[in-house]
Amino acid sequence: MRHIRSAFHASALALALLSLATAPASAHTAPPDPAPRTASATPAGPPRAHRDQAPEEFVALRDIAPTIRQEIRYYTPHNFVGTPIDGYERPMCIVTKDTAKALARAQRSLLKRGYTLKVYDCYRPQRAVDHFVRWAEDLDDEKMKGEFYPQVEKNRLFADGYISEKSGHSRGSTVDITLARLPAAPTRPYRPGEPLVPCYAPKAERFPDNSVDAGTGFDCFDTLSHTDDPRITGTQRANRLLLKETLERGGFTNLPEEWWHFTHKPETFPDTYFDFPVSPRSLPAHH
Structure with a gap:
């Protein structure tokens, strides 16, 4: 915590010294302590005692839509940081009930066409977002640059909008999501230290992923990830549009800079950034 010293004018200092010289010792009391700061999910969020407990509006996606595939990248070292991220205690998807129900409806539509949704x-x-910020400030750590941001200098990640101190994901209505054609075999685990291939390379050369080819991999820090980038054509563009149009019919809005990023509207918690860990124990007991 930073301590701020107040500046006194010369006249005020002189008066204070005179008062000290004449006042009895009992009058010299320490200034009152500042009001304690309460740790919370947001400036107006729940107190510390409830920080690790999700409100009843949150659910595990598998309880509502069990057929949606889950590949939670931040639980693993296969992400732009290169290590498991703070707060991901289990590889599971937690969202608000409204978001889960909307995803379930979209999934039913896609299953009829031979596809499944898959969430990353x-x-x-918030502790995960804080982890991202600490990593971004460490300019010497670039071990995953070759895959996730090969053409972006790390000192540009904040200015270019790839990293920020808050994320809509912390409000519970946002998902990073893609499509997979059925049947879809599981994606093999990433082996730390294996050779990295740029996230915009041809799909056959990128890290193997059982999802459809959308032109780039997930979390690709590149303008090719913009949903409507004109360089993305053919099947890649068709896959992006199928995902986007299906989710938009279900009430989701796409972030134009990331083809995989969607937020269900209206958000259940439009102004609250939570910090409970990704874990079954964070959810209400009946889940």
Whole structure:
């Protein structure tokens, strides 16, 4: 915590010294302590005792839509940081009930066409966002640059909007999501230290992923990830549009800079950034 010293004018200092010289010792009391700061999910959020407990509006996606595939990247080292991220205690998707129900409806529509939804990330605790910020400030750590941001200098990640101190994911209505064609075999685990291939390379050369080819991999820090980038054509563009149009019919809005990023509207908690960990124990007991 930073301590701020108040500046005194010369006249005020002189008066204070005179008072000290004449006042009895009992009058010299320490200034009152500042009001304690309460740790919370947001400036107006729940107190510390409830920080790790989700409100009843949150659910595990698998309880509402069990057929949606889940590949929670931040639980693993296969992400732009290169290590499991703070707050991801289990590889599970947690979202608000409204978001889960909307995803379930979209899934039913896609299953009829031979596709399934697959989530890479859902609710994201503030402690995870803080982890991203610390990593971005460490300019010497670039071990995952070759895959996730090969053409972006790390000192530009904040200015270019790839990293920020708050994330809509922390409000519980945002998901990072893609499509997979059925049947879809599981994606093999990432082996730390294996050779990295740029996230915009041809799909056959990128890290293997059982999802459809959308032109880039997930979390690709590149303008090619913009949903409507004109360089994305053919099947890649068709896959992006199928995902986007299906989710938009269900009440989701796409972030134009990331083809995989969607927020269900209206958000259940439009102004609250939660910090409970991604874990079954964070959810209400009946879940």
